[in-house]
Amino acid sequence: MIAQDAGEFLGVVGFNGAGKSTAARTIAGKQQMLDGEFRVHGLPVNEDAIPFRRQVAALFDEDAFFPSLSLREPLQLVARGHSVPDPDVAVDAELDFFALQERADAVPASVSSGQRRRLLLASALIRPSSLLILDEPEQRVLGLRSSTPCSSRGRCGWQSRSARVGLLVYARLEQDPGMGARLRSCGVRACRCRHDFDGS
Secondary structure (H helix, E strand, O other): OOOOOOOOEEEEEOOOOOOHHHHHHHHOOOOOOOOOOOEEOOEEOOOOOHHHHHHEEEEOOOOOOOOOOOOHHHHHHHHHHOOOOOHHHHHHHHHHHOOOHHHOOOOHHHOOHHHHHHHHHHHHHHOOOOEEEEEOOOOOOOOOHHHOOOOEOOEOHHHHOOOOEEEEEEOOOOOOHHHHHHHHHOOOEEEEOOOOOOOO
């Protein structure tokens, strides 16, 4: 059994094919759970249930965009849809933080894959949630220091947004030894994923 308190983050690590993303997608309600139980504030996993969706923000490896909207406009939709205070200020803060302000009026097809990935990160982070699930959050944005868990505004970035619980999925710790140190410096504890979901 793995229990997380508010403000804690769990890093799930392992080789490709070990089941990290499958476990994360199951927790987010995007895949059917075969066994066991997971709850968020007592709510069972159910992506179709509005109360559950309100509590969970997730970023996976899918590039889903409104092709005719600018980078700014989806963030405005998310912020207003989730009743974020001062939504325009919040949107500008995310655009600045992820170095997207200069391309804020461009459509997704006209920016790089890394910039689109930053937009997805901003979309997950701008909305309130109790559980934040990020699958390979540094994918395609390794050159941007603000994308790393420990560099947000000089604090542990994912934790400073709210008293969230976080699940970070990584496959590259073996190829990037510094990643483990960066995660540990943020207080992220690791759970190594094998072919079965093995947490310790």
